[in-house]
Every structure is written in C-alpha cells, then in structure tokens.
Amino acid sequence: xxxxxxxxxxxxxxxxxxxxxxxxxxxxxxxxxxxxxxxxxxxxxxxxxxxxxxxxxxxxxxxxxxxxxxxxxxxxxxxxxxxxxxxxxxxxxxxxxxxxxxxxxxxxxxxxxxxxxxx
Amino acid sequence: xxxxxxxxxxxxxxxxxxxxxxxxxxxxxxxxxxxxxxxxxxxxxxxxxxxxxxxxxxxxxxxxxxxxxxxxxxxxxxxxxxxxxxxxxxxxxxxxxxxxxxxxxxxxxxxxxxxxxxxxxxxxxxxxxxxxxxxxxxxxxxxxxxxxxxxxxxxxxxxxxxxxxxxxxxxxxxxxxxxxxxxxxxxxxxxxxxxxxxxxxxxxxxxxxxxxxxxxxxxxxxxxxxxxxxxxxxxxxxxxxxxxxxxxxxxxxxxxxxxxxxxxxxxxxxxxxxxxxxxxxxxxxxxxxxxxxxxxxxxxxxxxxxxxxxxxxxxxxxxxxxxxxxxxxxxxxxxxxxxxxxxxxxxxxxxxxxxxxxxxxxxxxxxxxxxxxxxxxxxxxxxxxxxxxxxxxxxxxxxxxxxxxxxxxxxxxxxxxxxxxxxxxxxxxxxxxxxxxxxxxxxxxxxxxxxxxxxxxxxxxx
Numbered sequence: 001x002x003x004x005x006x007x008x009x010x011x012x013x014x015x016x017x018x019x020x021x022x023x024x025x026x027x028x029x030x031x032x033x034x035x036x037x038x039x040x041x042x043x044x045x046x047x048x049x050x051x052x053x054x055x056x057x058x059x060x061x062x063x064x065x066x067x068x069x070x071x072x073x074x075x076x077x078x079x080x081x082x083x084x085x086x087x088x089x090x091x092x093x094x095x096x097x098x099x100x101x102x103x104x105x106x107x108x109x110x111x112x113x114x115x116x117x118x119x
Numbered sequence: 120x121x122x123x124x125x126x127x128x129x130x131x132x133x134x135x136x137x138x139x140x141x142x143x144x145x146x147x148x149x150x151x152x153x154x155x156x157x158x159x160x161x162x163x164x165x166x167x168x169x170x171x172x173x174x175x176x177x178x179x180x181x182x183x184x185x186x187x188x189x190x191x192x193x194x195x196x197x198x199x200x201x202x203x204x205x206x207x208x209x210x211x212x213x214x215x216x217x218x219x220x221x222x223x224x225x226x227x228x229x230x231x232x233x234x235x236x237x238x239x240x241x242x243x244x245x246x247x248x249x250x251x252x253x254x255x256x257x258x259x260x261x262x263x264x265x266x267x268x269x270x271x272x273x274x275x276x277x278x279x280x281x282x283x284x285x286x287x288x289x290x291x292x293x294x295x296x297x298x299x300x301x302x303x304x305x306x307x308x309x310x311x312x313x314x315x316x317x318x319x320x321x322x323x324x325x326x327x328x329x330x331x332x333x334x335x336x337x338x339x340x341x342x343x344x345x346x347x348x349x350x351x352x353x354x355x356x357x358x359x360x361x362x363x364x365x366x367x368x369x370x371x372x373x374x375x376x377x378x379x380x381x382x383x384x385x386x387x388x389x390x391x392x393x394x395x396x397x398x399x400x401x402x403x404x405x406x407x408x409x410x411x412x413x414x415x416x417x418x419x420x421x422x423x424x425x426x427x428x429x430x431x432x433x434x435x436x437x438x439x440x441x442x443x444x445x446x447x448x449x450x451x452x453x454x455x456x457x458x459x460x461x462x463x464x465x466x467x468x469x470x471x472x473x474x475x476x477x478x479x480x481x482x483x484x485x486x487x488x489x490x491x492x493x494x495x496x497x498x499x500x501x502x503x504x505x506x507x508x509x510x511x512x513x514x515x516x517x518x519x520x521x522x523x524x525x526x527x528x529x530x531x532x533x534x535x536x537x538x539x540x541x542x543x544x545x546x547x548x549x550x551x552x553x554x555x556x557x558x559x560x561x562x563x564x565x566x567x568x569x570x571x572x573x574x575x576x577x578x579x580x581x
Contacts, residue, residue, distance in 0.1 A: 003176065004276055004278055006180075007180060007183075007265065007275075007276050008262065008265065008276075008284075010180055010184065011180075011183075011184050011187070011262060011265055011275075012258055012262060014184040014185075014188060015184075015188060015257065015258045015261050015262065016254050016258060018188050019253065019254045019257050019258070019405055020254065022234075022401055022405075023238070023250070023253075023401045023402060023405070025234070025401075026233075026234045026235070026236075026238055026400055026401035026404075027238055027400075027401075029234060029235050030234075030235055030236055030237045030238060030400060031237055032237055032238075032239075033237075039239070040241050040242030040243070041241070041242065041243075042241055042243060042303070042304055042305035042306070042308075042396075042397060043305065043307075043391065043396055043397065044305060044306060044307060045391065049243075049305075049306070053243070053304050053305065053306055053309060054301075054304070057309060057313065059313060059317075064317055064320065064321055064551065064555070065316075065317075065320060067555070068320045068321065068323070068324065071324050071559070072323070072324070072327075075324065075327045075328060078328070078331055078566065079282075079283060079327075079331065079334065079340070082331045082332075082334040082335045082566075083334060083338060083339065083340065085335045085338075085570060085573065086335075086338060086573070086577075089574060089577060090574060093567075093570050093571070093574060096570075097567065100563055100566075100567075104560075104563070107555070107559075111555075111556070116551075116552055116555050116556060117548075117552070118547075118548030118551075118552075
C-alpha cells in the first residue's frame with residue numbers, strides 16, 4: 001500500500017517538474033518585453049478595468065456547493081456499500097434506500113425553496 | 120586547412136548533417152566491437168543489470184512515470200489534429216493541409232509555436248498562483264493516467280481503489296481552474312473560474328454515482344479487475360447491463376471535461392476566454408494540453424467501465440474452438456534457421472526490393488530507376504512494418520489489447536469532437552439545473568434498479 005502512495009507522490013513531483021521545466025524553457029526561448037502601462041492591464045474587451053476585481057462577487061449558485069458536500073459524503077458511503085452489496089443484500093438495500101430517501105427529501109426541500117432555479 | 124574546409128563548404132545542408140553522423144556511427148561501431156572483444160561491455164551490462172535487479176521498484180517507477188508523462192504529448196497532438204480536421208469536414212472545409220501529409224504535422228507545429236510565444240504575466244495578477252494554476256490543472260488530469268489499464272499487464276499501478284483514486288484526483292481540476300480564474304485579476308477570468316467550479320462540482324455527482332451499478336456487478340474498485348470481469352463476447356460489456364448509467368456517465372463526462380455543449384467555463388462568445396483570458400505562451404498551452412489529455416482520459420474511463428477496456432468484441436478462443444483450430448500463433452523458431460537467417464537478411468532484402476522496384480520501373484516509363492528504387496524501399500518498409508504488426512498482433516496479448524483499447528478510446532474521442540462540431544452551447548442555468556434535477560436522480564434510480572435486480576436474481580437462484 002505504501003508503494004502506491006509513493007508512486008502517486010513521486011509521479012506528482014515528476015509531473016510538476018515536467019510542467020515547470022517546459023514553462024522555464026519557453027520563458028528562455030521566447031522574447032519578452034515589459035511593455036508600457038497598457039500591456040499589463042487586464043483585457044476586459046478594450047475598456048479600462050473598473051472597480052475592484054477581488055472584491056465581493058455575487059454568486060447565484062453557492063448553495064449548490066453545500067448540496068454537493070452532502071451528496072459527496074453520500075457517495076463515499078455508497079461506494080463502500082456497493083463493494084460489499086453481495087454480502088449485505090436485503091438489509092443493506094433497505095438501509096441504503098432509507099439513507100438516500102432522507103437525502104432526496106433534503107434535495108426536494110432545497111428545490112422547493114427555489115435554490116435550483118436561476119434568480 | 121583549406122584542404123579540409125573546401126570540400127566541407129561544397130556539401131549541401133543535408134550532407135553536412137549526414138556526414139558527421141556517419142563518421143560518428145563508424146566510430147561507435149568500432150568502439151563497440153573493440154569493447155566487446157576486450158570484455159568491457161559485457162562487464163558493464165552485468166553491473167547495470169545488477170543495479171536494476173537490486174532496485175527494481177525504483178526503476179519500474181521511473182519507467183512508468185516517464186512513459187505516462189511522455190505519452191500525453193502524442194495523444195494531445197493527435198486529438199488536436201482530429202479536432203481541426205474532423206470539425207473542418209463537418210463544416211465542409213478542407214482543414215489543415217500544409218504541413219506534413221494531409222496536414223498531420225500542423226498540430227505538432229502548433230505546439231512548437233506556443234512554446235516560442237511570449238509568456239506574459241499581467242501587472243495585477245498574483246504571479247505565484249498564476250503559475251501554479253496550469254501545473255495543478257495538468258497534474259490533475261495526468262495523475263489519473265496512472266490507474267488506467269491500457270492492455271493486460273500494461274497498467275501504471277493496479278490500485279485496489281483505482282476508481283475512487285481516479286475521481287479524487289480528477290476532482291482537483293476545480294482547484295486549478297478556480298485559482299487560474301482568481302489570480303488573473305480579470306473579471307472575465309473570475310466569472311470563468313467560478314463557473315468552472317460550479318459546473319464541475321455539480322457534474323461530479325452524476326459522474327460518481329453512475330459507475331456504482333458497475334461496482335456492484337463487479338464487486339471491486341480496481342479498474343484492472345473491472346476490465347477482466349468483462350471478458351468474452353461484446354454483449355458481456357457492462358454497457359448492455361447498465362445503459363442508463365452509461366448515458367448519465369457520458370453526459371457528466373462531457374461536462375467534466377469542459378467540452379461543448381457544456382464549455383461554459385471558456386465560452387468565447389460570452390466571457391472572452393473564461394479562466395484563460397489573461398494567459399499566454401506555455402502557461403496557456405498547458406491548460407489546453409490538460410484539456411486534451413482530459414478528453415483522452417474520460418474516453419478511456421468510459422471504455423474501461425462500459426466497453427470492456429482492452430477486451431476484443433469477439434471471443435477469439437470460442438471462435439477458434441468452433442472452427443477446430445488450436446492456435447493462430449505462427450510457430451516461428453528463429454534459432455533453428457541458424458546461418459540461413461543471415462543469408463535471408465543479406466540477400467532477401469535487396470531481392471524483395473528489386474522485385475518491387477522492377478515492375479514499377481517498367482510500368483511507369485517516366486520514372487528513373489533510382490526513383491522506383493526509392494519508392495520500392497518506402498513500400499518495402501511499410502510492408503515490413505505491417506507484417507511485423509500482424510505477427511505481434513497474433514503473438515502478444517499486450518499488443519492485441521492495446522490496439523483494441525486505443526481503437527475504442529479514439530472512437531469516443533471522435534464522438535467528443537463530433538459533438539463539439541454539432542451542438543450549440545447550453546445556458547448556464549439550464550446546465551446547472553439539468554445536473555441536479557435530472558442526472559443525480561436518474562443515477563440514484565439506476566443504483567437501486569441494479570441493486571434490486573441483483574437481489575431478485577439471488578432469490579431466484581436460491
């Protein structure tokens with residue numbers, strides 16, 4: 001098992017090195033110029049940037065993220081349940097059905113509250 | 120001095136390249152023979168073999184990492200070429216046709232072009248995060264290649280939690296795109312990054328829930344085992360037992376890969392280029408590199424889960440048994456040929472060359488003999504490679520598996536490109552609503568249908 005972990009870590013390291021080396025090689029190959037003030041400005045369709053970009057942003061779909069967390073935990077359980085399903089059979093089936101139905105009631109509540117419709 | 124320089128200057132560019140190479144080759148040959156005679160080279164081989172044997176794990180890792188990282192480059196080039204050519208044909212255009220035969224090399228030159236472009240960081244951007252974002256995006260797609268079984272025995276790491284690992288790592292794409300959007304200091308980038316987060320997070324759920332039925336049928340999370348369970352005829356593939364799951368999975372995979380009709384994150388008619396607006400040069404290149412690798416990986420996962428991975432659609436063993444043939448493998452033992460092998464190699468090749476060249480020369484009166492010889496040489500090489508491939512296909516399970524796997528994967532890549540050439544982009548609220556109102560429910564329904572069916576079969580068999 002630890003071999004697998006070292007594989008993943010080592011592979012991530014190798015991949016990051018590959019990307020960095022390519023970016024550095026491209027940086028050395030290509031021409032660069034600082035340019036004037038306008039070159040560094042964000043491209044917003046030719047208009048000078050207005051307001052502060054890293055300020056507060058309105059998001060219509062932040063509740064999706066909350067729903068996602070709930071359902072993602074469910075996925076972790078359902079995966080484990082699926083592997084051993086042939087051992088638990090009817091009892092496991094009913095237990096998981098109950099669990100999913102409770103979650104779906106939660107989703108239905110969010111749906112009724114208008115979370116899933118665009119405002 | 121001019122005795123040496125004058126003939127050198129008369130050479131053409133090709134001659135200037137070939138002559139040193141030829142001299143180097145002669146020198147190497149002489150050194151090799153001398154080294155072999157003295158006994159230096161066998162000793163060196165023994166030392167290297169000892170080193171490899173004692174550190175087999177490290178060398179296996181280095182091999183896996185190198186192959187897996189480098190295989191992404193040709194894969195991306197092929198997909199970019201397909202994207203240009205297939206969409207051109209869908210739009211009744213010719214497409215790239217300048218560089219290489221049928222424009223096949225144009226995607227490679229695109230790559231070199233991006234490498235040589237200026238890589239600019241905007242003044243307002245957070246430079247460190249700005250550089251980190253393409254690295255994370257690329258890593259999250261390339262790390263998943265580690266668990267995909269390409270052929271029997273040809274898998275980077277046969278993890279027992281392969282599927283879970285796959286989804287865990289590919290979920291990191293969100294981090295990459297969100298940091299890219301945020302660090303650019305551009306409102307379009309920010310909107311693109313936030314859209315990416317919302318979209319990928321929402322479609323993660325159907326993508327995760329669709330294979331649950333397959334996990335129940337296979338009883339394992341290891342991708343290698345899932346493929347082995349689908350061996351046999353093509354109706355043993357899980358797509359025929361889980362059609363609903365396949366539809367959900369494929370739609371969710373399209374959204375996960377940010378492909379049209381779900382490419383809201385870089386919708387060029389709405390938000391310039393989304394998260395990639397401020398990127399240029401190689402850092403921009405890596406986002407698209409990652410996207411094409413993602414297309415390949417999602418196709419590969421679809422094939423592994425639903426279309427039998429490296430299994431051929433025909434059960435060759437049963438067909439052979441039906442026809443009363445023992446085995447197709449040619450019984451070729453080179454060692455019995457002995458000295459004749461040398462004679463075949465020395466005289467066989469020129470004889471076959473002449474056999475191809477003479478009819479060409481006689482039929483095409485305008486060709487000189489040298490030209491027909493060159494054409495014959497090219498033809499001979501093509502034929503030899505084809506014969507070698509056929510022999511390898513018949514003899515090695517790995518080659519058969521790899522060819523079937525790649526054929527299936529590139530069929531799905533073609534479908535992804537086809538969709539991009541055909542379908543219009545959906546609206547963002549439709550996109551988000553579709554995942555939560557339809558796909559999640561259908562995927563859960565599929566899970567319980569599968570579970571019910573397994574229960575029922577268990578009861579009937581008792």
